[in-house]
Structure formats: structure tokens, C-alpha cells
Amino acid sequence: MPVGNSSRNGSHGREVPRDVRTNGDEESSNSEDESSFYDEDESERRKVDCLDDMQFLEQQFSDLKEMLYQERIQEIERKIELVSEETATEYLHPLRELEESLQSTLETEALQHQCRVANVQNKYDEEVQSTQQDFRNVSGGTDEAAD
Numbered sequence: 001m002p003v004g005n006s007s008r009n010g011s012h013g014r015e016v017p018r019d020v021r022t023n024g025d026e027e028s029s030n031s032e033d034e035s036s037f038y039d040e041d042e043s044e045r046r047k048v049d050c051l052d053d054m055q056f057l058e059q060q061f062s063d064l065k066e067m068l069y070q071e072r073i074q075e076i077e078r079k080i081e082l083v084s085e086e087t088a089t090e091y092l093h094p095l096r097e098l099e100e101s102l103q104s105t106l107e108t109e110a111l112q113h114q115c116r117v118a119n120v121q122n123k124y125d126e127e128v129q130s131t132q133q134d135f136r137n138v139s140g141g142t143d144e145a146a147d
Contacts, residue, residue, distance in 0.1 A: 082088035
């Protein structure tokens with residue numbers, strides 16, 4: 001690259017020193033100014049088109065997001081309805097397991113209750129027999145003394 005002031009030659013993309021420019025280059029500079037004006041108009045039009053497209057896409061995105069939100073709300077409401085009716089498939093199996101566990105616990109508690117009642121009854125019977133034996137021993141001893 002040459003040292004000194006230089007500018008780009010638009011047709012070849014190479015740098016040419018300013019002092020080497022010819023009159024043809026100055027004429028091409030005028031046409032470049034004119035084409036840059038058209039390029040600015042074209043770029044402004046493209047910018048507006050792109051902004052319009054972006055706004056349209058943002059609106060579509062917003063609409064789709066709202067539709068997805070509404071679908072999720074409806075799905076959640078359906079699940080709530082199924083749960084309240086006790087027909088939700090994802091809850092039936094765990095519910096069945098909980099009910100089986102509850103039934104098992106109730107049966108165990110009933111057996112423990114029966115064992116406790118039988119234990120208390122056995123202690124009662126033992127006390128009654130012991131009391132009767134003590135009464136016989138005491139009454140039998142006084143009867144013998146009275147004879």
C-alpha cells in the first residue's frame with residue numbers, strides 16, 4: 001500500500017494515491033456521488049422494509065406466544081378437572097398405591113388393636129383367677145379353722 005493520502009477506486013477495489021487521479025477519476029467520483037445517493041435511498045427503503053418485516057415477525061411471535069399461553073391454561077384446567085373427578089391417569093396409579101398402603105396400615109392397626117384387647121382380657125382373666133384363688137385360700141383357711 002502506498003504511503004500518503006489515498007482513496008479507494010470503486011471499480012477495482014485498490015487504493016490509488018490522490019495526486020495520481022485523472023479527470024476520468026473525478027467524473028467517476030461524480031457518478032459515485034450520484035450512485036451513493038441512490039444507494040442511500042435504496043438502503044433507506046430496505047431499512048424500512050426490514051423494519052416492517054421485523055414488526056410483522058414480532059407480532060406473529062407475540063400472537064403465537066399468546067396462543068401457547070392459552071393452550072397451556074386450557075391443558076391445566078383439563079388436568080384440574082380430571083384430578084377433581086379422580087380420573088387423571090397420571091394420578092390413578094399413585095392414588096391406588098396410597099389406597100393400598102392405607103388399607104394395609106388399617107389392617108395392621110386392627111390386628112394390633114385385637115392383640116392389645118386380647119392381652120388386656122388375658123390380664124383381666126389372670127387377675128380374676130388370682131383373686132378367686134386368693135379368696136378360696138383365705139375362705140378355705142377360715143373354714144378349716146372353724147371346723
